[in-house]
Amino acid sequence: MFDEKTLVEAKKLQEQWKEAINKIYQGKDFAAKTNSGIPLKPVYTPLDIQDIDYAKDIAMPGSYPYIRSNYPIHYQYQPWVNQPVHGYGLPEHTKERMDALTKAGMEGYFGARSYNLVWDYPGYFGIDPDEPDAEGYIGKDGVSCNTLDDFARMLDGLDIAKNNIILINGDTLPMFALYIAYAENRGVLRGNLRGNTMNWVFTAWYAPNFMWETEDALKLATENIHFCVKNIPRWNHTNIQGHAISETGADAIHQMGFCLGTARAVADSCKAAGLNPDDFLTGIGFQIAQCNDFFEYICMFRAWRKLWARITRERYGATKPAAMHLRTHTNTSCFELVKQQPLNNIIRSAYHALGAALSGTTAMQIPAYDEPIGIPTEESAILTLRIQQILVHETGITRVGDPLAGSYYVEWLTKRMEEEGEKILKEIDDAGGFVKAHKAGVLATVLRRGCDQWRDEIDKGKRIVVGWNKYQTEEALKVKAFRPDPEVARISIERTKEYKKRRDQAKTDAALNGVVEACKKLKAGEYGHVMPACIEAAKAHATAGEISKALRKVMRWGPEYNVMLKF
Amino acid sequence: MSKNGRPKVLLVKHWIDIHDRGLRLIASRCRDAGFEVVYASYSQPEEVVKMAIQEDVDVIGMSFFTSAYEAHLPRVMEGLKKNKLNHVMVVLGGVIPDEDHEMLKKQGVRAIFGAGSDVNQFIELVKTEVPLQKK
Numbered sequence: 001m002f003d004e005k006t007l008v009e010a011k012k013l014q015e016q017w018k019e020a021i022n023k024i025y026q027g028k029d030f031a032a033k034t035n036s037g038i039p040l041k042p043v044y045t046p047l048d049i050q051d052i053d054y055a056k057d058i059a060m061p062g063s064y065p066y067i068r069s070n071y072p073i074h075y076q077y078q079p080w081v082n083q084p085v086h087g088y089g090l091p092e093h094t095k096e097r098m099d100a101l102t103k104a105g106m107e108g109y110f111g112a113r114s115y116n117l118v119w120d121y122p123g124y125f126g127i128d129p130d131e132p133d134a135e136g137y138i139g140k141d142g143v144s145c146n147t148l149d150d151f152a153r154m155l156d157g158l159d160i161a162k163n164n165i166i167l168i169n170g171d172t173l174p175m176f177a178l179y180i181a182y183a184e185n186r187g188v189l190r191g192n193l194r195g196n197t198m199n200w201v202f203t204a205w206y207a208p209n210f211m212w213e214t215e216d217a218l219k220l221a222t223e224n225i226h227f228c229v230k231n232i233p234r235w236n237h238t239n240i241q242g243h244a245i246s247e248t249g250a251d252a253i254h255q256m257g258f259c260l261g262t263a264r265a266v267a268d269s270c271k272a273a274g275l276n277p278d279d280f281l282t283g284i285g286f287q288i289a290q291c292n293d294f295f296e297y298i299c300m301f302r303a304w305r306k307l308w309a310r311i312t313r314e315r316y317g318a319t320k321p322a323a324m325h326l327r328t329h330t331n332t333s334c335f336e337l338v339k340q341q342p343l344n345n346i347i348r349s350a351y352h353a354l355g356a357a358l359s360g361t362t363a364m365q366i367p368a369y370d371e372p373i374g375i376p377t378e379e380s381a382i383l384t385l386r387i388q389q390i391l392v393h394e395t396g397i398t399r400v401g402d403p404l405a406g407s408y409y410v411e412w413l414t415k416r417m418e419e420e421g422e423k424i425l426k427e428i429d430d431a432g433g434f435v436k437a438h439k440a441g442v443l444a445t446v447l448r449r450g451c452d453q454w455r456d457e458i459d460k461g462k463r464i465v466v467g468w469n470k471y472q473t474e475e476a477l478k479v480k481a482f483r484p485d486p487e488v489a490r491i492s493i494e495r496t497k498e499y500k501k502r503r504d505q506a507k508t509d510a511a512l513n514g515v516v517e518a519c520k521k522l523k524a525g526e527y528g529h530v531m532p533a534c535i536e537a538a539k540a541h542a543t544a545g546e547i548s549k550a551l552r553k554v555m556r557w558g559p560e561y562n563v564m565l566k567f
Numbered sequence: 568m569s570k571n572g573r574p575k576v577l578l579v580k581h582w583i584d585i586h587d588r589g590l591r592l593i594a595s596r597c598r599d600a601g602f603e604v605v606y607a608s609y610s611q612p613e614e615v616v617k618m619a620i621q622e623d624v625d626v627i628g629m630s631f632f633t634s635a636y637e638a639h640l641p642r643v644m645e646g647l648k649k650n651k652l653n654h655v656m657v658v659l660g661g662v663i664p665d666e667d668h669e670m671l672k673k674q675g676v677r678a679i680f681g682a683g684s685d686v687n688q689f690i691e692l693v694k695t696e697v698p699l700q701k702k
Contacts, residue, residue, distance in 0.1 A: 565594075566606075
C-alpha cells in the first residue's frame with residue numbers, strides 16, 4: 001500500500017511515539033482486546049497494513065472482492081431498506097402496525113416497502129391456535145396467522161407484487177405455501193412475488209433446542225430453494241441467521257464463521273441437488289447482528305463480504321456478481337439492551353445502527369428500547385424507524401461510500417477478521433464438516449461459553465453496562481409493558497375451528513396426503529414435489545399447522561422437546 | 568434437598584419458547600454453586616409438576632419470554648398443591664412486566680428474576696430457604 005520512503009518514515013515516527021509514551025506514562029501497557037479477544041495496539045500506522053494489496057484486497061466498491069460494497073454506488077443512490085420486524089395479535093392488529101410504519105415513512109428500494117412480519121411462537125413451530133401447545137402464546141410475540149383468511153385479513157389491499165413480504169417463522173415451507181396460495185387466489189402469479197423466507201435450518205438449532213432433524217432439515221431447505229429457483233427467481237429464499245447466533249452467545253468472529261459455515265452447508269446441498277450456483281446463491285442472505293465494539297463489527301462486516309465473495313467464486317464457481325454479493329439484513333443487538341434505565345437503549349441502538357450503516361448494510365431492523373420489558377408499543381416501534389431516518393437524512397453518512405476504508409486500524413482489523421473467519425471455517429472442516437460439527441455440539445458449546453463469559457464479565461465489573469452495573473439509579477421503571485388484546489387467543493382459536501368446519505374435508509385430507517407422499521420422494525432425494533404439494537394443501541384450506549404435521553409424518557422432527565439435561 | 572445435601576433445582580421453559588439464554592445462565596450458575604440441576608422443556612404445565620415429583624426437587628424455576636405464565640402458572644401451582652408439594656419454591660424469570668409481579672406473588676411465586684437481575688440473589692435465596700423447607 002505504501003512506498004519505501006513512507007514506510008521508513010512511519011517506522012521512525014513509531015519509534016519516537018514509543019519513546020514518548022514510555023516517558024510520559026512510565027511504560028504503562030495500553031494494549032487492549034476487541035470483544036472477540038483480538039489483541040489491539042493503542043494506535044495503528046501504515047506499517048500495520050503494508051502487506052495489503054489495494055487492487056487485490058480492497059479495490060473499488062462494486063468490484064470483487066466486494067469488501068467495500070456490493071454496488072459501485074450504494075447509499076448515494078439507494079439507502080438501506082427499512083425493515084423493522086413487526087407482528088402481534090390478530091392479523092388485523094398487525095395490519096394496523098404495518099400501516100402505522102408505512103405512514104411513518106418506512107421505505108425500501110425504488111418505492112417498494114419490506115413488511116418484515118414475525119409470527120407468534122405457535123406459528124413459528126407449525127402449531128395451530130386450537131392445539132394445546134399454543135395456549136399462552138397466541139399472538140403474543142408475533143402475529144397469529146395460520147390460514148388463507150388470516151393472510152387476507154393482513155394483506156388484502158396491499159400490492160404484493162410490488163412490496164416485499166417477509167415471513168419470519170421457523171417451519172418455513174407450510175407458511176410460505178399458504179402465502180403463495182393466498183397470492184394466487186388473489187390473482188398474483190407466484191413468479192411476481194418478492195420477499196423472503198427464513199429457511200434457517202441450522203441456526204434454529206443452537207438458539208432453541210428444537211427443529212427439524214439435521215439431514216432432513218437440509219432436505220427441506222433445499223426443497224424450498226429448488227422451488228424458488230424454478231418458480232420465483234427473485235425470492236430471497238434463505239436467511240442465514242447471524243443475529244440468532246449472536247444473541248445466543250457468539251462474538252463477532254464466531255457469528256461470521258458459523259454463518260459462513262451454515263451457508264456453505266446449504267449451498268453444498270443445493271449444488272448436490274443439481275442447482276446452478278449462479279441461480280441459487282442470489283437468494284441466500286445473511287441476517288447480521290451489529291453489536292457493541294463499534295469497529296470490530298464494522299470490520300467483521302467488511303471481511304464477511306470478502307469471504308463470501310471468495311467462497312461463492314472459488315468453491316461454487318459463481319460467475320454473476322449478484323451471486324457473489326453478501327445480501328445483508330442488519331438486526332442490531334438485542335442482548336445488549338437492558339431493562340435498567342431503558343431509554344438508554346435508544347442511544348445504544350443508534351450506535352449499533354451507525355455501525356451497520358458504516359459497514360454498508362443493505363437492510364436494517366432495530367429493536368425497540370422497551371423490548372427488555374415487553375412487546376414494542378407503536379411509539380417505540382416507530383422510534384426505531386426514526387433512528388434510521390435520522391441516520392440517512394441528518395448525519396451525512398450516506399454521501400461517501402465505505403467511508404472508513406483506508407483507516408490503518410479498520411483495514412488492519414478487517415484483515416484480522418478475515419483471517420479469524422477462515423480459521424473458524426477450517427475448524428468446522430477439521431471437525432468433519434458443518435453437519436457433523438453441529439451434531440457433535442461443537443458450535444453450541446462455543447455459544448454457551450460466550451454467553452456465560454459475557455455475563456461473568458458484567459457481574460465482575462470487567463464489562464461496564466451503564467445503568468446496570470455502573471451509574472445505577474433507584475428510580476422505579478416508568479415504561480409500561482405493551483399488551484396485545486386479551487381476546488386474541490379466543491378469536492384465533494374460534495377462527496381456526498370455523499375455517500376447518502367450512503372446508504371440503506375430503507379434499508383437504510387428500511391434499512394433505514399428497515404432502516406426505518411428496519415427502520417420501522424428498523426423503524429419497526427427489527426434489528420438486530413437496531412445495532407444490534404444500535401449496536395444493538393450502539389451496540384446499542389446510543392450515544399451516546396441518547401442513548407442518550403432514551411434513552412431520554415423514555421428515556424427522558427433533559430432538560424431542562422433553563430432553564432432560566442433568567448436571 | 569437431594570440425598571447428598573445439595574439443593575436440587577428444576578429449570579424449565581415451554582418447548583416453543585426459544586429464548587433460553589437466561590435460563591441456561593441460571594443453570595450454569597446453579598451448577599457452579601454446587602446445586603443439582605435438572606434442565607428441561609415442557610409441553611403441558613402438568614409435566615412440570617410430574618418432573619418435580621420424579622426428580623424430588625426443592626426449587627422450580629420457570630422462564631417466560633412472553634406472558635404465557637398467565638396460562639401456565641395456575642396449572643403448575645394447582646398441581647403442586649394437589650400433590651402436597653407446597654414446600655417447593657417456585658421462581659420465575661424472563662421478560663415479566665413489573666406490574667405483573669404482585670399478581671404472580673399472590674399465586675405463590677416466591678421471587679421473580681427478570682432481565683438484568685442479580686443471579687447471586689437467586690443463589691442466596693435457594694441456599695437460605697431450601698434447608699428450612701419442611702416436607
